[in-house]
Amino acid sequence: MSEEQAKLVSSRRVYEGRLLRVDLDVVDLPGGRRAILETIRHPGAAAALPFLEDGSVILVRQYRHAVGGTILEIPAGKLDRPGEPPDRCAAREVEEEVGVRPGRLVPLGSILTTPGFTDEVIWLFEAHDLVPTATAHEADEVIEPVTMPFDEAVAAVGDGRIRDAKSVATILAAALRRR
Numbered sequence: 001m002s003e004e005q006a007k008l009v010s011s012r013r014v015y016e017g018r019l020l021r022v023d024l025d026v027v028d029l030p031g032g033r034r035a036i037l038e039t040i041r042h043p044g045a046a047a048a049l050p051f052l053e054d055g056s057v058i059l060v061r062q063y064r065h066a067v068g069g070t071i072l073e074i075p076a077g078k079l080d081r082p083g084e085p086p087d088r089c090a091a092r093e094v095e096e097e098v099g100v101r102p103g104r105l106v107p108l109g110s111i112l113t114t115p116g117f118t119d120e121v122i123w124l125f126e127a128h129d130l131v132p133t134a135t136a137h138e139a140d141e142v143i144e145p146v147t148m149p150f151d152e153a154v155a156a157v158g159d160g161r162i163r164d165a166k167s168v169a170t171i172l173a174a175a176l177r178r179r
Contacts, residue, residue, distance in 0.1 A: 073166070
């Protein structure tokens with residue numbers, strides 16, 4: 001595959017909301033064809049898998065309107081401002097969603113969530129040395145912390161109980177780190 005880059009011919013913002021922006025981009029693609037692409041611009045996010053001292057993990061059962069119900073996932077949230085360090089965001093989200101403050105974060109890399117239409121990047125972490133605090137759920141969040149053995153979380157990825165991409169990637173990266 002060629003390393004030739006696409007050339008942005010024009011871009012028009014067609015939507016700007018609280019969470020994301022949508023641009024209509026005219027692009028000259030590698031190879032010479034022109035395309036009109038809808039691109040969702042996202043500020044980025046961070047996620048962390050909290051590990052308790054006994055090796056079990058804390059997940060969250062969270063209502064997600066876009067998928068029509070409740071899913072099992074790891075704590076995560078968007079970067080609050082441009083330039084916010086992903087580790088700070090991950091620590092904040094763990095504290096807000098499950099009520100523990102990480103003393104130490106282990107970076108596991110980052111993922112492109114759906115590069116066919118968005119520039120969203122999520123940075124992934126393990127959270128360790130947890131100190132109990134209070135949760136701080138936002139008005140639109142319906143969250144229930146769920147503690148389980150790490151091996152069960154890995155099995156839940158394998159059997160489809162956990163399907164959320166950031167959670168799958170983080171749990172599998174943590175499993176590979178332990179091999």
